[in-house]
Amino acid sequence: MKKKYQYITFLLLLFALANVAQLVSCSGSKAEEADKADSAAESLVSVDTGKMPGGKYGDAVRYGRELMLHTAYYIGPEGINGHYTGNKMNCTNCHRDAGTRPYAFNLVRSFRDYPQYRAREGRILSLAERINNCVMRPNLGRPLPLDGKEMISIMAYLKFLSDSSNVSKTTKGLKNMEVELPNVAASSDRGEVLYAQNCERCHAKNGEGKMRFDNVTYEYPPVWGLLAYRPGSSMHRVVKLAQWLKGNMPYDKTAEGKPFLTDAEALDIAAFVNDDKKHKRPLPKTTKEVDYPHYEEKAIDYDKGPFKDPFSEQQHKYGPYKPIIDYWEGQGIKPAI
Structure with missing residues (x-):
């Protein structure tokens, strides 16, 4: 009988040790996962394209x-x-x-x-x-x-x-750079001056870009005109374009995460490039296309009505945007930017 109790005690001890080992393993695994998540969030997004599969x-x-x-x-x-x-x-x-x-x-x-x-x-x-x-x-x-x-x-x-990447939703660089929205509207006229100073040398005075020597594609793409992106494209929104410009242009003066343009300059250039009163753009191929069918979901810089707020198409396009944001937040809705 004594041996039987000793055997049962031994089995219980083994079971307890196994559970402890599993807990240590799980806690270690969770800690490793947490460390990976923290690392992904803190690091800049990157991919090794040299490791493609066979x-x-x-x-x-x-x-x-x-x-x-x-x-x-x-x-x-x-x-x-x-x-x-x-x-x-x-x-x-x-x-x-x-x-x-x-x-x-x-x-x-x-x-x-x-x-x-x-x-x-x-x-x-x-x-x-x-x-x-x-x-x-x-x-x-x-x-x-x-x-x-x-x-x-x-x-x-x-x-x-x-x-091939270790990223979380908060990894740096996954989204375009944020721009601080000023209390004044973006200015196409100010942007025209800035475009001449920073963009014209590549994209040309008339915005047509520069075709490559073989005529296959562009060395520098058009930014307006009938062969550029059309209204309804993400780049046709002033804030969205400004975010991209801040992180990328001028291409030889901007490093990753180190912008050359100020937020206000990026917004003004975006306002000039996307000024449809000054520049032509291709039209949608069908009149049946409807963007933002639920008006309360429209991005604040989308400039085609109707809107379910009291602001004009002009203000939606160029700002100031803060009153629009405040209005929708007052309705309990997070505005899309």
Whole structure:
């Protein structure tokens, strides 16, 4: 009987030790996960594109990256693999370094973040639909077939970016740089002077950009005109464009996370570039397109009414934006910026 009790005591001791080991392991694992999350939040977003997979999936990933970098060459108006985009701009003109550059419409989280509700469309969009948004709006094109090589390759590349990065939603550089919104409206006239000083040398006085020597694509893309992005594109919003400009332009004077332009300067340049009274832009191909069908969800710098607030199209476009923000926050609604 004594031996039996000793055996049971031994088993209980083993069970207790196993539980302690498991708790230590779990707590250590959780601590490691927490450390990784903290590290991801504090570090600047980065991806090692040299570690692409092999095989047929790797081929798709590499072609997807090529499509980002050389969109016009492959699927532009004279593309070798199809004619889908309507101008000769490349995805990397906005999503710099094929979507990997911090503060430049970074795409590292896109495969994780979609499907996603989009206020502009007023519904949940798949990642493929969001890709076609870019093909149709800034690139003036027609949708890529959802089961085609190009769409699948772009999505494979975006999956690779997601799989190859250690990021959280708060990792630095995933979003464009924030700009402080002043108490005065952005000025197209001030922006015109700043454009001449900072932008004209590349994008030309008339905004048409600079075509590459082989006429395949742009060395510097157009910023207005009938071959630039059209109204309804994200870049056509003054605050959204200013955030991008702050983090990226002038390209040879701005380092990652170290802007050259002040917030006010970025807003004024964005106001000038997006001044449709001064510059022409391509129009949507259909009159059936409706942006922000739920008016209370409209971005504060979206300038087409009707609005469910007392502010004019002029103020929505150029500001001052703080009264608009205060109004919606007073309604218990977080305004979209």
